[in-house]
Amino acid sequence: MALDQSFVGRSYPPTAPYEVGREKIREFAEAIGDTNAAYTDPEVARALGHPDVIAPPTFVFAITFKAAGQVVEDPQLGLDYDRVVHGDQKFSYTRPVRAGDRLRVTTTIEAIKSMAGNDILDIRGEVHDEAGEHVVTAVTKLVARAAEPKADEAKADEPAANTGGA
Helix, strand or coil: CCCCHHHCCCECCCCCCEECCHHHHHHHHHHHCCCCHHHCCHHHHHHCCCCCCECCHHHHHHHHHHHHHHHHCCCCCCCCHHHEEEEEEEEEECCCCECCCEEEEEEEEEEEEEECCEEEEEEEEEEECCCCCEEEEEEEEEEECCCCCCHHHHHHHCCCCCCCCC
16 A cells, blocks of 8 residues: 655654764674774874764665664554665755764655555655754665565456367
8 A cells, every 4th residue: 555645744853963973983893894993093084174983875874773772663653664675765955973972863755756556655764962053964765676576466467267178
């Protein structure tokens, strides 16, 4: 069943602050295999004009995807998360995420489309620091695959077998 279009534009309350730590940034950079020293060495980051180490661009996915859980778990929306796959991810930065940031995410349903029985949901996460300054916008595309027809429904759609003899 298609998701309700009236949810487009609905925003959810900001998340509690997420404090970005040097160790989390280092662990993330290591996990993705990115050896950029600005992610692990404060002196290198300062030489590049940052007050502390910065995070790889995809680091913020962890907090914006968690914030998108407000949408996924909204019982009024009726999204069947068992059928959801992650379709796409985009980030638009005002500045890098840095160690010491305390970030909040406000989530909004940007678009809902139905195609070939699938529901496609775009969720925008606006990330701001403690001072209220914009840091990054993340747009997550989720695809809720169409439900498989039940066995008896599938049989009803099959053409009747040819039982005539020669």
